[in-house]
Amino acid sequence: MALVGCYVALCKPLVAAVPVFLLGWMRFGIAGIAMASWWRKPPDEPAMSTETKRLLFLESFVGNFLFSLCMLFGVSMTSAVSAGLILAAIPACSALMGHWVLGDRLSPRLGLAVAFAGAGIGLLALSKSTGTSAAPDHSSGFVWSRELLGDILVFGAVLCESTFIVIGKKLSAGIGPKRIAAIINGWGFVLMTPAGLYWAVQFDFSTLDLGLWALLIFYALAASVWMVWLWMTGMKTIPASEAGVFSALLPVTAAAIGVLVFGESWTGLQALAFALALLGLLLATLPSRKQPGRTTGETP
Numbered sequence: 001m002a003l004v005g006c007y008v009a010l011c012k013p014l015v016a017a018v019p020v021f022l023l024g025w026m027r028f029g030i031a032g033i034a035m036a037s038w039w040r041k042p043p044d045e046p047a048m049s050t051e052t053k054r055l056l057f058l059e060s061f062v063g064n065f066l067f068s069l070c071m072l073f074g075v076s077m078t079s080a081v082s083a084g085l086i087l088a089a090i091p092a093c094s095a096l097m098g099h100w101v102l103g104d105r106l107s108p109r110l111g112l113a114v115a116f117a118g119a120g121i122g123l124l125a126l127s128k129s130t131g132t133s134a135a136p137d138h139s140s141g142f143v144w145s146r147e148l149l150g151d152i153l154v155f156g157a158v159l160c161e162s163t164f165i166v167i168g169k170k171l172s173a174g175i176g177p178k179r180i181a182a183i184i185n186g187w188g189f190v191l192m193t194p195a196g197l198y199w200a201v202q203f204d205f206s207t208l209d210l211g212l213w214a215l216l217i218f219y220a221l222a223a224s225v226w227m228v229w230l231w232m233t234g235m236k237t238i239p240a241s242e243a244g245v246f247s248a249l250l251p252v253t254a255a256a257i258g259v260l261v262f263g264e265s266w267t268g269l270q271a272l273a274f275a276l277a278l279l280g281l282l283l284a285t286l287p288s289r290k291q292p293g294r295t296t297g298e299t300p
Contacts, residue, residue, distance in 0.1 A: 001246050003222045003230075004161075005253025008071060008083060010215060012262065015076040017212055022203055024068045025196025028189035030217060031224030038182035045176060052174060055167055059180075060187035063164025064224070068188070070156040077150025079264050083254055086154045090247040091280060093162035098239060101166050105239070109283055113245050116280030119273065165243060168235050177232035185224045245280060252278065 014023055048056075075083050095114045099105075171180055208216075235243055252274050258264040 001227075001231075001249040002253045003227045004247075005087075005250040005255075006257060007219045007222045008075060008087070008250070009254040009257035009261070011072060011075050011219060014212065014215055014219060015072050017208065018216075019199040019203065020069065020072045020076070021192060021195035022199035023072060023216075024065075025189070025192040025200070026216060027068070027220040027223060028064075028185055028192055030220035031185050032182075032189055034221060034225050035178070035182040035185060038178040039186075041179065042176060045179070046174065048175070052171070055171055056175075056180070056183050057187055059164060059167045059171060060184035061191065062160050063167070064184055064188035065191045067157050067160035067164065068192075068223075070153045070160060074150045074153030074157060078147050078154065079258060082147070082151060083154045083251075083258075086151055087158060087161075087247075087251040087254060089155070089158045090161050090165075090250060091245045093158055094165040094243070094247060095245065097162050097166045098169070098243075110242060110245065113280040113283035116276045116283065119276045119280075161247065165231075165235075165247070168232055169239070169243070172232050172235040177229045177236075180232050181225060181228035184228065188224070 011023075018026070071083075092114045095110065168180075231243075234246075255270065255274065
């Protein structure tokens with residue numbers, strides 16, 4: 001999730017230089033080369049059922065294709081800090097989806113953690129409303145409407161990522177993390193190819209300097225290779241509702257890069273939002289104290 005936060009924020013220079021569909025297509029292509037050896041089926045892995053194949057396609061369509069479009073277009077219209085705070089809703093959405101769809105138990109402590117982690121989105125709205133009077137007067141309303149549309153698209157990415165988390169839990173039970181990463185990346189490449197080719201034939205690649213190429217390679221590897229492999233490996237051992245709370249690291253990292261790297265503004269309300277997100281993460285990950293035998297009167 002920290003990797004996702006990094007590339008969400010660092011994508012701002014890329015979406016300013018490369019059309020979104022071309023950027024997504026190049027991401028899947030670069031990652032596909034890096035994962036060429038991950039397609040092979042391990043001998044001990046069972047054959048994929050029709051339902052598994054459908055889930056893999058859905059995982060790629062929602063978690064790769066739609067998430068990339070919502071996130072890239074959204075980040076191009078709003079600030080990295082705003083995007084980071086909206087993405088703080090992922091823990092709440094994923095925990096609720098895990099509870100409703102997979103039947104994961106939502107303990108009181110985890111419910112409190114979700115509430116803390118998701119509070120950032122409300123504080124973002126409050127910080128924007130209180131900061132409106134100090135903002136420049138844009139009589140046309142275009143700037144605010146564009147930022148609002150960007151925020152809505154980023155929230156669409158929240159729903160996509162939450163769906164990715166829940167489907168990933170079902171997939172991780174039967175397929176290895178590397179093969180999942182390779183297959184859903186392959187579907188992403190196929191889905192993005194028509195629009196990607198359209199923009200590729202008319203784009204001047206000489207406008208990309210060495211720094212942008214390096215950033216593009218990092219984006220491709222972080223988004224399609226490292227993040228998916230790490231996530232699917234972790235999902236083998238923890239519930240989707242608990243895993244979703246770790247996504248609090250996503251908004252914290254994204255907004256921190258927006259402030260530290262791009263010099264975006266930081267308000268007290270936004271700082272409070274991050275403090276709540278970190279508190280939610282702490283509540284969700286503290287180990288439970290179990291004392292065998294004490295509740296039944298047995299001697300340990």
